[in-house]
Amino acid sequence: MGLTGIQIYKLLPQTNCKECGEPTCLAFAMKLAAGKADINLCPYVSEEAKSKLSEATAPPIREFSIGAGDSAVKVGGETVMFRHEKTFFNPTPVAVLVKDTEADAELDAKLNKIKGICFERVGKKLCVDMIAVKNDSGDKAKFLAVLDKVAATGKPMLIASENVDTLKEAAEKFKAVRPLLYAATSSNVDAVAEIAKANNVPVVARGSNLNELTDVTAKLSAAGVKDIAIDTGARTIKDALKDNVFVRRASVKQKVKEVGYPTIVMANEITNDPMLEAVIASALISQYAGIVVLSEADPAKILPITVSRMNVFTDPQRPMVVEQGIYPINNPDENSPVIITVNFALTYFIVSAEIEASRVPCWLMIMDTEGLSVLTAWSAGKFVADAMAAYVKKTDITQKVKHKKIIIPGYVAQLSGEFQEELGEGWEVQIGPREAGDLPKYLKMWK
Amino acid sequence: MAFKEPVEKYNNAVTEVEISGLKVGGQSVLTGVYTFDGPVPNAPKIAMEVLDSRPEEWPQTLIDALGDVYDDPVKWALKCQNEYKADMICLSLVSTDPNGMNKSASEAAAVAKAVLDAINIPLIVYGSLNSEKDGEVIKAVGEACHGKVMLVGPADDENYRTIGGSALGYKHKVAANSPIDVNLAKQLNILLGNLGVPMDSIVIDPTTGGLGYGIEYTFSVMQRIRLAALAQGDDKLKSPFINLIGKEAWKAREAKISEQEEPTFGDLATRGILWEAITAINLLVSGSDIMVLRHPEAVRLVRAFLNEFK
Ligand code: B12
Ligand code: SF4
Numbered sequence: 001m002g003l004t005g006i007q008i009y010k011l012l013p014q015t016n017c018k019e020c021g022e023p024t025c026l027a028f029a030m031k032l033a034a035g036k037a038d039i040n041l042c043p044y045v046s047e048e049a050k051s052k053l054s055e056a057t058a059p060p061i062r063e064f065s066i067g068a069g070d071s072a073v074k075v076g077g078e079t080v081m082f083r084h085e086k087t088f089f090n091p092t093p094v095a096v097l098v099k100d101t102e103a104d105a106e107l108d109a110k111l112n113k114i115k116g117i118c119f120e121r122v123g124k125k126l127c128v129d130m131i132a133v134k135n136d137s138g139d140k141a142k143f144l145a146v147l148d149k150v151a152a153t154g155k156p157m158l159i160a161s162e163n164v165d166t167l168k169e170a171a172e173k174f175k176a177v178r179p180l181l182y183a184a185t186s187s188n189v190d191a192v193a194e195i196a197k198a199n200n201v202p203v204v205a206r207g208s209n210l211n212e213l214t215d216v217t218a219k220l221s222a223a224g225v226k227d228i229a230i231d232t233g234a235r236t237i238k239d240a241l242k243d244n245v246f247v248r249r250a251s252v253k254q255k256v257k258e259v260g261y262p263t264i265v266m267a268n269e270i271t272n273d274p275m276l277e278a279v280i281a282s283a284l285i286s287q288y289a290g291i292v293v294l295s296e297a298d299p300a301k302i303l304p305i306t307v308s309r310m311n312v313f314t315d316p317q318r319p320m321v322v323e324q325g326i327y328p329i330n331n332p333d334e335n336s337p338v339i340i341t342v343n344f345a346l347t348y349f350i351v352s353a354e355i356e357a358s359r360v361p362c363w364l365m366i367m368d369t370e371g372l373s374v375l376t377a378w379s380a381g382k383f384v385a386d387a388m389a390a391y392v393k394k395t396d397i398t399q400k401v402k403h404k405k406i407i408i409p410g411y412v413a414q415l416s417g418e419f420q421e422e423l424g425e426g427w428e429v430q431i432g433p434r435e436a437g438d439l440p441k442y443l444k445m446w447k
Numbered sequence: 448m449a450f451k452e453p454v455e456k457y458n459n460a461v462t463e464v465e466i467s468g469l470k471v472g473g474q475s476v477l478t479g480v481y482t483f484d485g486p487v488p489n490a491p492k493i494a495m496e497v498l499d500s501r502p503e504e505w506p507q508t509l510i511d512a513l514g515d516v517y518d519d520p521v522k523w524a525l526k527c528q529n530e531y532k533a534d535m536i537c538l539s540l541v542s543t544d545p546n547g548m549n550k551s552a553s554e555a556a557a558v559a560k561a562v563l564d565a566i567n568i569p570l571i572v573y574g575s576l577n578s579e580k581d582g583e584v585i586k587a588v589g590e591a592c593h594g595k596v597m598l599v600g601p602a603d604d605e606n607y608r609t610i611g612g613s614a615l616g617y618k619h620k621v622a623a624n625s626p627i628d629v630n631l632a633k634q635l636n637i638l639l640g641n642l643g644v645p646m647d648s649i650v651i652d653p654t655t656g657g658l659g660y661g662i663e664y665t666f667s668v669m670q671r672i673r674l675a676a677l678a679q680g681d682d683k684l685k686s687p688f689i690n691l692i693g694k695e696a697w698k699a700r701e702a703k704i705s706e707q708e709e710p711t712f713g714d715l716a717t718r719g720i721l722w723e724a725i726t727a728i729n730l731l732v733s734g735s736d737i738m739v740l741r742h743p744e745a746v747r748l749v750r751a752f753l754n755e756f757k
Contacts, residue, residue: 082671082674083663083666084667084670084671116711117711119712121659209450210450210452211448211449211450213450214448214450215448218448236755237752237755237756238482238483241480241483241732242483245483246450246452246483249453249455250450250451250453253453254453256450258448259450275717275720275721275724275748276748276751276752278721278725279721279724279725279728279748279749279752280752282728282729283728283729283731283732283752286666286728286729286732286733287732298713298714298717299711299712299713300712300713300714300715300717300718300721301713301717301718301721302713303701303713303718304701304721304725305725307658307659307701308658308725308729310659311658311659311662311663311666311729312663312666312729314663316663316667346659346660350700373661379626435698435700436700437703437704
């Protein structure tokens with residue numbers, strides 16, 4: 001991975017025609033090398049050069065999508081071992097397993113439950129991302145009927161059958177929604193490669209260990225299949241962790257092509273204890289899993305698993321911030337309370353959600369603290385009396401309300417006196433509760 | 448194709464710290480669960496947290512889990528030791544908080560002594576996280592508990608002289624707490640070192656963010672500290688880690704709010720336990736050596752995970 005500017009320059013026309021917007025081909029090459037330009041800006045570059053370049057700049061772990069439309073998920077595409085080196089890119093999709101042996105009513109209930117699990121957190125949706133369907137019955141017609149129902153949910157599917165013929169028919173039938181086929185193994189790889197290629201769908205390669213697995217991926221790749229996920233066959237916590245770490249190291253650090261694919265972790269097959277399953281899923285999401293499969297659709301488990309995933313996949317170089325300003329919540333008027341806090345997105349979403357829940361109309365003043373939380377910003381000298389007063393005075397809050405009362409977070413109670421002094425004559429600084437969860441109660445009694 | 452296992456070995460090791468017969472650290476691998484990279488002489492430990500007074504902000508699901516122990520820290524600690532098989536007890540002297548019950552240092556020391564005498568597993572003693580008062584409290588605790596090695600803290604950049612000095616005098620180990628920052632963690636270890644506290648007496652408390660409330664910062668700072676220790680051989684960052692997990696996890700709204708109030712969140716008991724267990728597991732894979740937990744079921748889950756790596 002990673003060509004130098006000079007290497008890229010050699011692939012360009014070297015005519016310095018400037019149409020790419022750069023003065024010379026070399027300058028353009030330098031920008032490409034730094035990832036700051038798009039090769040398509042040069043109208044004269046050859047197809048061969050393009051493919052060489054895209055190969056050279058492709059992430060060490062293949063990136064592809066499963067499913068279609070809005071609910072499609074992207075997997076793979078990771079480039080580092082540690083999130084602090086850059087970031088992790090594609091949050092591990094969480095799949096829930098359904099079997100074609102489940103009774104109709106049971107299945108419908110489960111699918112409904114899966115569809116219903118969706119949380120909103122810090123402006124993002126956390127849902128069950130995929131449904132894995134297993135052909136346990138061995139019956140093709142039954143399996144296809146269940147797949148119909150699952151497809152109707154709109155969620156991306158993993159289609160698992162031991163029977164190649166069944167896989168083939170399912171792939172043909174559902175190819176428009178790009179299901180992930182499970183699985184190509186050393187005994188069926190040629191046939192499954194054919195199915196994946198003919199229908200342009202991604203496929204899981206499975207081996208009983210990493211040696212066997214690399215043979216399967218090599219064959220798939222030779223047959224022209226590119227979108228591959230890998231199941232290393234590990235079915236214990238220790239082996240699953242080991243394989244995920246080894247696969248990430250081999251692909252990212254040593255560029256071993258045969259394992260340069262997202263992994264799939266069958267958490268449901270590692271334990272029968274549903275609580276432990278949730279813990280294992282979270283551990284492996286933080287440790288390089290490309291996709292995880294769970295046995296149940298329980299919101300009390302999906303919530304902590306997906307919040308954990310969201311945290312680990314947050315870009316460490318980009319603080320999550322909201323814009324500075326006065327946010328009206330619940331249609332406030334000139335008598336409504338005024339609240340001030342920081343512009344860390346997490347803080348904003350927590351506080352605004354509590355105010356909304358209280359149904360008390362409020363003006364929420366969000367001050368730019370460079371994305372730091374209340375106490376962090378206070379310690380860093382950004383959410384402190386003089387800066388806060390300067391901000392309040394700069395706004396037109398006194399035209400929005402008739403009173404001069406302002407509520408501060410309980411964690412910075414100590415700055416109330418100085419803040420009041422800095423604000424000047426007539427102002428009253430009120431100390432709110434520490435936790436946002438206590439805000440509704442406080443606001444309902446506010447005077 | 449033969450897959451060559453990319454094992455990662457380092458020439459440096461996490462410093463081994465011994466607390467009353469129990470050792471933590473010593474490994475030359477990134478976390479205590481990377482046993483496939485090399486030996487982990489001392490598996491990560493689970494400590495259970497005991498408060499010196501009735502918990503005030505705990506959700507009912509957590510209170511119910513431990514049962515009738517809250518009016519007696521000794522009874523509480525013994526239950527954690529005997530019934531839940533904790534490796535260690537972490538006594539949090541929360542009642543000494545000057546903004547709360549403001550109990551005196553000598554009262555707190557008496558409680559610590561009683562717990563220490565009753566249990567036969569190692570004891571960690573933490574103050575109320577009020578820097579100034581903790582200095583005073585830990586000094587009194589050190590004096591009262593002289594003779595048996597404990598881990599005391601948290602020492603920070605303001606009280607490290609008092610806490611470090613006391614630990615040095617009474618031969619206790621120190622938990623050094625800095626706010627999620629590699630350089631500040633190193634700086635504090637240097638300051639403690641200058642006082643004469645040897646490196647094999649220091650455990651780093653890097654400050655723990657709970658799941659959904661800053662855990663990713665702790666996750667990454669621990670990985671960075673461990674890499675600095677093992678890959679670069681930074682002697683001042685080789686300490687094992689302690690994480691106050693239960694305390695942070697149970698603060699989260701998601702671990703406390705009822706299903707009636709948030710119908711889409713599902714069963715509260717399950718959610719709370721997993722909030723704690725998943726906070727723990729993230730910090731375990733990023734290098735934790737001592738995980739301080741509260742709920743017995745979270746303890747069981749983390750233990751089940753750890754047991755796989757024996
Ligand atoms: C993650 C974290 C960081 C991250 C930054 C995260 C961020 N975006 O802010 C990093 C690693 C960068 C960091 C850095 C620092 N940190 Co820091 N950090 C934390 C940590 C672990 C969690 C903070 C967090 O994300 N909280 C979640 C948000 C949502 O909380 P919040 O904004 O307070 O909002 C809550 C309430 O305040 C309330 N609320 C919010 N607004 C309002 C408004 C009203 C009206 C009301 C009623 C309520 C309310 O609702 C929310 C939920 O209940 C805490 C310790 C901890 N475990 O809490 C330390 C902590 C805040 N950090 C601390 C310190 C000292 C620092 C540094 C100054 C260290 C240093 N010297 O470098 C730096 C400063 C940064 C800088 N640029 O200079 C200290 C602060 C000490 C103190 N008591 O003042 C803490 C408490 C750790 C500690 N115990 O030492 N930190
Ligand atoms: S458009 Fe292509 S050929 Fe023209 S200067 Fe840019 S890189 Fe060179």
